[in-house]
Amino acid sequence: MNGYIYPNEANVVWTVMIVIYPYITGLVAGAFIISALYHVFNQKVFKPVSKLALVSALSLLLVAPIPLLLHLSQPLRAFNIMLTPNPSSAMAGFGYIYSFYLMIVLLEIWFIYRKNIVTMAEKSAGLSKIGYGLLSLGAKDLSPGTLAMDNRIINTLAVIGIPAAFGLHGYVGFIFGGIKANPWWSSPLMPVIFIASAVVSGTALLILVYGIGSRLRKREPDHQCMTALNKYLWIFLIVAVSLEALEIVNAGYQAKSYWPAVYGLLTQQIPLSFFGIQLLLGGLVPLILLPAARLKSFAREWQQRLTMIAAGLIVVGVFAMRWNVVIGGQLLSKTGMGYSGYVVPLLGREGLLMAVVVLILPIILFSVLSQIFPPWPKDEAAISEQIEVSKSRPELRSGTVG
């Protein structure tokens, strides 16, 4: 602590868990972008990652409420937020918006995998037959007409997914942007910045999952797909970095009464995580790396490597951005005359260890979910080949889904 802070500000109340929550939620956005580009805007180049995006989104989305529950000091009352919501609260919409988002992901996955589920229910035996049978919800009709209908529903869901994603991420930004008591949060740009950084981190994560996943499976990622992801990520990153910079430039130029306090926050309290990680390593460096990775003079392998390095930097940079907003905003005292301090404790519900566990959970979930819903293009091919060998049913091949 330095300067003067109100005595009640000695403890930072929104801890690392509240950093992780918008981070994890933001990473989900990648799925919606790819889903929308593939299904709605017909960018067929994203076919290899279209399923991967959804399965990784589900793994993240299922974990998203956990840091919130760890943070609530009365977690058993968590459902009150949906049972007795206060309509004037920006936070009261969380339960509804999150559930809506989750439903869309679940529905999209179910319709996309319905063909897989039904064929697995027919071909497998024992427990897995029962499991896939239940998952099919009894909808075992795989006639061309039904599959075409599935496809139409998937497209509709992808269309709904776009405003839903903007709603969720914009909403998370508004939780901060709507707080007039905090000059570092209070900004109409905040929801837009959250949307932009969610799209950026989501796309970057997808590149990492696809690149690393392919390598682990000893397969080469589809180069055209990687290049397309690289280009889109670059455009998204330009938007995100510009907005983040604009926010600071505008505040500094207007130099309202709170500016010296915000300036002090950025230059003395969080200079490394703000200028160093968020803007330089997570912003400017990937802004150069991404187009550089598309240079023809690089070998294909190096193009992909550079893209993945840039994506890795972005994923770290967005985490720093969340940290700078959530923790930075609380370091800044409402007195405007001082800063409080925050060190993540090692143990406890909101400790470092728990934070690591929460961040690893989506990876574990992903490996489990990908057993049920094979997200890799090759796996899918392998399965349908098996089926074609075992049962030669023409309608299975005629499906256009996927």
Next chain:
Amino acid sequence: MAKMVRRRFFSLGGKLLAGGIVAGTIGKYFPDTVAHAAPTVRTGKTEGKWGFVVDTYKCIGCGRCVKACKAESQVPVDQEVYRTWVERYTVDYDKNVKIESPRGGINGFPEVENRERITKSFFVPKLCNQCENAPCTKVCPVGATYTTPDGVVLVDRERCVGCSYCIQACPYGARFKHPVFKVADKCTWCYHRISKGMTTACVQACPVGARVFGEIGVPDSPVDKILSEERVNILKPEAGTMPLVDYLGLDKVVV
């Protein structure tokens, strides 16, 4: 509190009257409906709103109000959480402003350093402003914090989920997470006392009358007298929160 008394009163009457039992049961779930129908039992209750005036000219920074408050409202003495606290401002020849509130001022303040260089110094007691346009009640996701009809902002400990959003929303740092009850906590202007005709613990403990509590809009009320006759100010007027705590002698350096 008064509502509870009324409800109990009504329940009793209802049990005596045929059909009243039903109304009494309804009253349990819809206290407001019944409260309006019930005979008004007001004990020390204002028709309008309560008001609070802090006279910064009088405060001597002894910290008795902080001590009394902690004792009265189950706020752990040894922890950095305060429903009320006192700040000391010292301004020197170079216009440097120093603000301190060691342990909320509960044990008073240490001797001023460089005494000869100080041009002005004063104490500012702080407490919840019971804002008429309260940002804290607005952001509560479950409606656990609310404003009573007489203008006091309270927290329902049975409903609060402990998300801390209200703490973030308060521009005055008046809220904190209660270390024992694990819910949001704040100054209630001793609602349990004022609704029984008593004054707040801090007002009672103040040896110099720097804190004045009473009704607004009632001619003989001490608060109303000050508000009508003196030049008063509020904290952070730019926040648009419309506080019910007014300050006498509020300097521009006060945060």
